[in-house]
Amino acid sequence: MPSRQYATFEVADQLFGVDVAQVQEVLRFHEYTRVPLAPTSVGGLFNLRGQVIAAVDLRVQLGLPGRDLDVPAMNVIVSVDDEWVSLLVDRIGEVIELDDEAFEPPPDTLAGAYRNLIVGTFKLQDRLMLALDARRAADTTVPVPVQHTDEGRLAHSA
Amino acid sequence: MDELGDIIQEFLVESHENLDQLDRDLVALEQDPGSREMLSSIFRTIHTIKGTSGFLAFHRLETVTHAGESLLSRLRDGAQQMNPASADALLAMVDTVRTLLGSIEETGGEGDVDVESVIAQVTACIEDPSAPKAQAAPAKPAAPAAAEKTSAPAEEVTPEPVVDAAPEKASAPAMVAAAEEPAAPAAEHSPVTPAPAVKEPVAEEPGQNAKRSIADSSIRVDVDLLDTLMRLVGELVLTRNQIVRGVSEVSDPVLARTTQRLNLITSELQESVMKTRMQPIDHIWSKLPRVVRDLSGSLGKQVKLAMEGKETELDRSLLEAVKDPLTHLVRNAVDHGIETTAERVAKGKTPHGTLTLRAAHEGGHVIVEIKDDGAGIDVERVAQTALDRGVVTRDQLARMESREIIALVFQPGFSTAKKVTNVSGRGVGMDVVKTNIEQIGGAVDVDSTFGVGTTWRLTIPLTLAIIQALTVECGAERYAIPQVGVDELVFVDGHSGQMIEHVSGAPVYRLRGKLLPLVRLDETLGLPVRNSDRDVYIAVLQADGRRFGLVVDRVLNTEEIVVKPLTGRMKDVGVYAGATIVGDGKVALILDIPSLARRSHLAAEAAERAQVDQVDARLRGGDIERLLIAGIGERRVAIPLDMVTRLEEFPVERIERVGSREVVQYRDHILPVIRLASLLGCYDVSEGETVPAVVYTERGRSVALVVEQIVDIVEDHIESRSDLDDDGLTGSAVIQQRVTELLDVRRAILAADPRFYSEMSDYNDSMVGA
Numbered sequence: 034m035p036s037r038q039y040a041t042f043e044v045a046d047q048l049f050g051v052d053v054a055q056v057q058e059v060l061r062f063h064e065y066t067r068v069p070l071a072p073t074s075v076g077g078l079f080n081l082r083g084q085v086i087a088a089v090d091l092r093v094q095l096g097l098p099g100r101d102l103d104v105p106a107m108n109v110i111v112s113v114d115d116e117w118v119s120l121l122v123d124r125i126g127e128v129i130e131l132d133d134e135a136f137e138p139p140p141d142t143l144a145g146a147y148r149n150l151i152v153g154t155f156k157l158q159d160r161l162m163l164a165l166d167a168r169r170a171a172d173t174t175v176p177v178p179v180q181h182t183d184e185g186r187l188a189h190s191a
Numbered sequence: 192m193d194e195l196g197d198i199i200q201e202f203l204v205e206s207h208e209n210l211d212q213l214d215r216d217l218v219a220l221e222q223d224p225g226s227r228e229m230l231s232s233i234f235r236t237i238h239t240i241k242g243t244s245g246f247l248a249f250h251r252l253e254t255v256t257h258a259g260e261s262l263l264s265r266l267r268d269g270a271q272q273m274n275p276a277s278a279d280a281l282l283a284m285v286d287t288v289r290t291l292l293g294s295i296e297e298t299g300g301e302g303d304v305d306v307e308s309v310i311a312q313v314t315a316c317i318e319d320p321s322a323p324k325a326q327a328a329p330a331k332p333a334a335p336a337a338a339e340k341t342s343a344p345a346e347e348v349t350p351e352p353v354v355d356a357a358p359e360k361a362s363a364p365a366m367v368a369a370a371e372e373p374a375a376p377a378a379e380h381s382p383v384t385p386a387p388a389v390k391e392p393v394a395e396e397p398g399q400n401a402k403r404s405i406a407d408s409s410i411r412v413d414v415d416l417l418d419t420l421m422r423l424v425g426e427l428v429l430t431r432n433q434i435v436r437g438v439s440e441v442s443d444p445v446l447a448r449t450t451q452r453l454n455l456i457t458s459e460l461q462e463s464v465m466k467t468r469m470q471p472i473d474h475i476w477s478k479l480p481r482v483v484r485d486l487s488g489s490l491g492k493q494v495k496l497a498m499e500g501k502e503t504e505l506d507r508s509l510l511e512a513v514k515d516p517l518t519h520l521v522r523n524a525v526d527h528g529i530e531t532t533a534e535r536v537a538k539g540k541t542p543h544g545t546l547t548l549r550a551a552h553e554g555g556h557v558i559v560e561i562k563d564d565g566a567g568i569d570v571e572r573v574a575q576t577a578l579d580r581g582v583v584t585r586d587q588l589a590r591m592e593s594r595e596i597i598a599l600v601f602q603p604g605f606s607t608a609k610k611v612t613n614v615s616g617r618g619v620g621m622d623v624v625k626t627n628i629e630q631i632g633g634a635v636d637v638d639s640t641f642g643v644g645t646t647w648r649l650t651i652p653l654t655l656a657i658i659q660a661l662t663v664e665c666g667a668e669r670y671a672i673p674q675v676g677v678d679e680l681v682f683v684d685g686h687s688g689q690m691i692e693h694v695s696g697a698p699v700y701r702l703r704g705k706l707l708p709l710v711r712l713d714e715t716l717g718l719p720v721r722n723s724d725r726d727v728y729i730a731v732l733q734a735d736g737r738r739f740g741l742v743v744d745r746v747l748n749t750e751e752i753v754v755k756p757l758t759g760r761m762k763d764v765g766v767y768a769g770a771t772i773v774g775d776g777k778v779a780l781i782l783d784i785p786s787l788a789r790r791s792h793l794a795a796e797a798a799e800r801a802q803v804d805q806v807d808a809r810l811r812g813g814d815i816e817r818l819l820i821a822g823i824g825e826r827r828v829a830i831p832l833d834m835v836t837r838l839e840e841f842p843v844e845r846i847e848r849v850g851s852r853e854v855v856q857y858r859d860h861i862l863p864v865i866r867l868a869s870l871l872g873c874y875d876v877s878e879g880e881t882v883p884a885v886v887y888t889e890r891g892r893s894v895a896l897v898v899e900q901i902v903d904i905v906e907d908h909i910e911s912r913s914d915l916d917d918d919g920l921t922g923s924a925v926i927q928q929r930v931t932e933l934l935d936v937r938r939a940i941l942a943a944d945p946r947f948y949s950e951m952s953d954y955n956d957s958m959v960g961a
């Protein structure tokens with residue numbers, strides 16, 4: 034049975050996962066350089082072994098209040114279009130292997146920012162994991178929607 | 192098949208190099224038409240291309256070069272003289288060859304490039320075409336023998352030039368040359384053909400030998416590899432910076448020494464790697480003689496091109512980026528700068544203009560100057576055009592220095608060309624040059640004296656990746672400013688009374704008497720604004736031909752930084768040119784000076800508008816800002832300060848009476864005096880020894896307005912005012928929390944001297960009449 038590995042993490046008590054193949058590394062970091070005038074979802078820039086990496090605040094991307102960047106945050110560094118972007122998350126979870134069977138499209142009741150970033154849901158034993166579209170999650174040029182938009186396109190991008 | 196492909200590839204590379212050489216040689220040849228050496232060199236180059244194209248079965252190429260070769264051999268042998276027509280024909284031939292090579296490169300075949308017209312043009316230049324072929328016979332035996340012996344695979348090709356060149360060589364003086372020359376082409380031929388063994392016949396070719404030895408000591412390196420090296424060195428520089436900083440905090444002598452070595456080695460390594468990417472500017476200059484020649488020819492001008500500092504090196508990527516702007520500036524100088532021969536002679540200049548290109552290293556930058564001794568830039572005309580195109584307003588113009596006006600040519604949509612030629616003046620002009628140069632972190636500048644000439648000056652960084660930058664602090668973050676745009680640093684010292692001033696809300700600073708528009712970095716970046724106009728630093732920056740000051744909290748230091756490009760999401764912000772990693776390992780954003788400058792222009796314009804309003808207000812006698820407050824009895828009267836020429840104290844006894852009026856002797860004149868107290872109908876209570884008076888002088892006529900006391904000079908906005916229609920007053924206003932009457936100065940003056948303005952208007956009339 035075909036299956037996939039997901040790196041999981043929590044944001045605002047919700048479990049998310051991204052395809053493990055996209056994850057470069059995970060680290061804790063606290064010295065971010067703010068980028069004035071940039072979209073609020075850009076938490077800041079930091080130096081990862083000589084590379085300048087932009088950290089994207091997933092809370093803002095999900096339509097929640099931004100994170101306090103003066104306390105260390107967990108960075109999930111994903112590779113999007115040959116560029117490394119850090120997703121700021123609350124807590125790192127395990128890497129889990131999931132059968133494609135367990136996959137379901139996002140529930141109709143899921144709305145707004147969440148719906149835009151999610152490609153589907155996985156039913157775990159005790160909770161749900163939302164599979165994140167890393168590219169959308171890292172894209173700060175799109176204003177965070179209040180209402181969900183084109184749902185067909187979302188299903189396809191999985 | 193692949194092998195053949197490789198051969199073609201090599202042929203293309205070599206031919207392109209040869210063609211560039213050819214362009215230079217042909218233009219040089221025109222200056223020195225008799226140079227056999229030059230002719231031989233050109234002949235050999237064409238011959239090489241021809242030989243190989245025959246071998247590779249590129250027949251069109253072969254026929255074109257063949258025609259060129261025929262003409263060249265006549266020139267070389269002195270059968271006919273080089274003249275502009277033959278130079279044009281040969282250059283046209285070179286162009287066709289280039290087109291053919293381009294087609295081969297792209298499609299693998301010659302395509303359907305028209306070669307007939309060029310062949311006709313070249314053939315037409317051959318004088319005495321009737322020379323019978325038969326006479327060529329004597330020249331024949333020696334040459335083909337040499338060629339056939341040496342180059343086996345090319346044998347079907349090499350005999351050709353000899354046979355074909357022969358008819359032109361038929362004339363008697365060429366006989367000796369005919370025997371020795373074909374040997375040279377055969378030798379030159381050799382590196383291209385698959386039989387490199389051909390070399391032996393000519394040991395007397397020193398150029399050839401030199402070329403070899405250079406080839407032996409150098410290798411070709413993939414540019415990508417160099418880019419990678421450069422990137423790695425960049426990282427190393429940053430890491431070095433961090434270590435140096437870290438070690439300075441621990442004070443360990445051994446570690447300090449090691450660090451110092453690391454520091455030196457890194458710098459040397461950086462320099463060496465940068466050198467590998469360096470190419471002399473001649474690479475892009477070498478095409479310019481041709482450009483200048485063709486252009487000046489078509490415009491009926493004579494232009495001498497001088498080049499200084501050809502060997503000046505800069506990074507290849509920068510070289511590439513500078514090429515187009517440079518060519519544009521050169522074309523512009525020939526087209527608009529240098530006058531036609533007739534105009535020059537009329538002005539008493541030499542008939543030929545001189546265009547000087549100069550390149551030199553200067554303080555971590557490469558300076559490239561394009562200088563002509565042409566007409567210079569007409570400031571008036573630039574100003575007028577700028578007005579017509581709406582680039583500036585009349586008021587802005589009035590306040591600009593001529594240098595600033597000239598810099599307007601860099602504004603988008605600006606072109607002063609009277610007529611649009613196919614050369615320049617197509618609307619894409621200097622603004623594109625400026626944008627391109629700024630994109631690589633450089634700057635462009637122009638200096639011109641009308642009638643004498645113009646100098647364009649490009650300041651180009653040595654390399655793109657590593658730049659000198661000033662680091663500053665604003666709010667909690669550090670920012671880097673490319674050093675190229677920084678003119679000076681100013682500390683606004685609150686203790687010595689310096690401060691930032693405001694002209695209707697726009698911050699300015701008095702820098703050596705001139706107002707410098709300011710941009711507050713914190714405000715621009717939307718950070719919390721520090722409410723201080725003192726004890727801040729101003730970085731005086733230069734961009735868009737204008738200076739402005741950037742207000743920051745602190746200036747830290749200058750350091751070498753490696754520019755890291757920003758991703759699209761940050762670029763959209765527009766204020767940042769990139770990011771870098773500074774000494775302590777943190778990321779700092781690099782500020783984009785031109786976009787900050789654009790913001791400053793908005794501010795500066797606001798300031799200018801305010802000033803204009805102020806002037807207008809003064810003219811209307813309306814909202815006067817600077818006022819002299821005088822006390823008359825219990826009343827306060829305000830007099831516009833520009834109606835005050837001097838303040839005087841007159842002894843009471845010196846005020847004399849003439850009829851019903853009072854006068855005072857003042858500087859050998861009789862000065863009419865009016866007491867404001869009596870004018871305004873209040874008691875004159877002044878009983879001192881002297882009385883203060885406001886003297887107003889206009890066009891040699893003066894009056895004195897005697898007041899009781901001078902209270903103050905205020906600068907104020909008059910917001911609340913009422914139009915009390917009292918005699919001698921224009922109204923009243925609240926100034927310094929007190930109701931103050933605004934004096935109708937004109938009326939007061941007339942009361943003192945009824946003819947003050949009437950004679951003035953006579954004067955004005957006569958002025959208009961004149």
